[in-house]
Amino acid sequence: MQMLEQPELDAGSFHLREFSDNDVPMVQQASMDQYISQITTLPYRASADEAVSFIHRQRERVLDGTGYSFAIADAQTNSAVGQIGLWLRNADRGRASIGYWVVEAERGRGVVTAALSALSAWGLTHPGIHRLELYVQPWNVASWRAAQACGFEREGLLRGWEIIDGEPKDLFMYSRLR
Numbered sequence: 506m507q508m509l510e511q512p513e514l515d516a517g518s519f520h521l522r523e524f525s526d527n528d529v530p531m532v533q534q535a536s537m538d539q540y541i542s543q544i545t546t547l548p549y550r551a552s553a554d555e556a557v558s559f560i561h562r563q564r565e566r567v568l569d570g571t572g573y574s575f576a577i578a579d580a581q582t583n584s585a586v587g588q589i590g591l592w593l594r595n596a597d598r599g600r601a602s603i604g605y606w607v608v609e610a611e612r613g614r615g616v617v618t619a620a621l622s623a624l625s626a627w628g629l630t631h632p633g634i635h636r637l638e639l640y641v642q643p644w645n646v647a648s649w650r651a652a653q654a655c656g657f658e659r660e661g662l663l664r665g666w667e668i669i670d671g672e673p674k675d676l677f678m679y680s681r682l683r
């Protein structure tokens with residue numbers, strides 16, 4: 506895997522930056538949402554040490570070449586409200602995937618729509634990447650509305666695609682092409 510360099514991306518009222526140890530309280534707050542712990546490596550109700558370990562894992566993603574994990578932060582205060590990542594596991598086939606979450610208290614005010622818009626525009630400038638993918642559970646209306654607002658199209662339902670909470674779950678496949 507190739508070592509990458511993490512940029513800082515402008516996302517309007519937000520910016521996408523690398524995680525810092527100052528984000529521990531926000532990460533602990535996110536870990537109170539059981540669904541976030543089911544779809545990430547963040548333990549449910551994480552201790553401060555577990556939050557620090559999560560942050561360090563995010564910072565390692567560029568170093569081991571698996572992708573870019575950004576904190577979504579307020580552009581004025583630099584206070585983090587969520588996470589968004591561009592993952593390069595299938596980059597040799599020209600495909601990258603995106604995942605994200607926002608802490609509950611900050612939802613419903615366009616955070617992920619702004620972050621996804623910025624990350625997907627930048628992701629498609631990545632050398633060799635022509636296709637971005639998002640996998641969304643059908644009940645997750647906020648997630649797929651954000652995807653559609655950012656130019657992603659639903660391609661179909663992947664049945665039993667991912668084990669989430671110990672069960673195979675159906676996922677909508679969304680994509681955006683260069």
Ligand SMILES: CC(C)(COP(=O)(O)OP(=O)(O)OC[C@H]1O[C@@H](n2cnc3c(N)ncnc32)[C@H](O)[C@@H]1OP(=O)(O)O)[C@@H](O)C(=O)NCCC(=O)NCCS
Pocket residue numbers: 540541544605606607608611612613614615616617618619640641642645646647648650651654
């Ligand atoms: C999904 C998630 C990231 C959305 O983040 P957000 O910052 O609240 O989303 P936005 O405010 O940008 O809203 C996106 C769209 O969803 C709509 N929306 C927001 N909350 C909603 C809700 N509870 N139910 C239905 N629609 C909702 C918004 O109106 C907007 O649609 P519109 O532009 O057509 O009006 C957030 O709910 C979350 O972190 N959930 C837990 C983790 C998760 O599900 N991650 C994604 C896995 S695929």
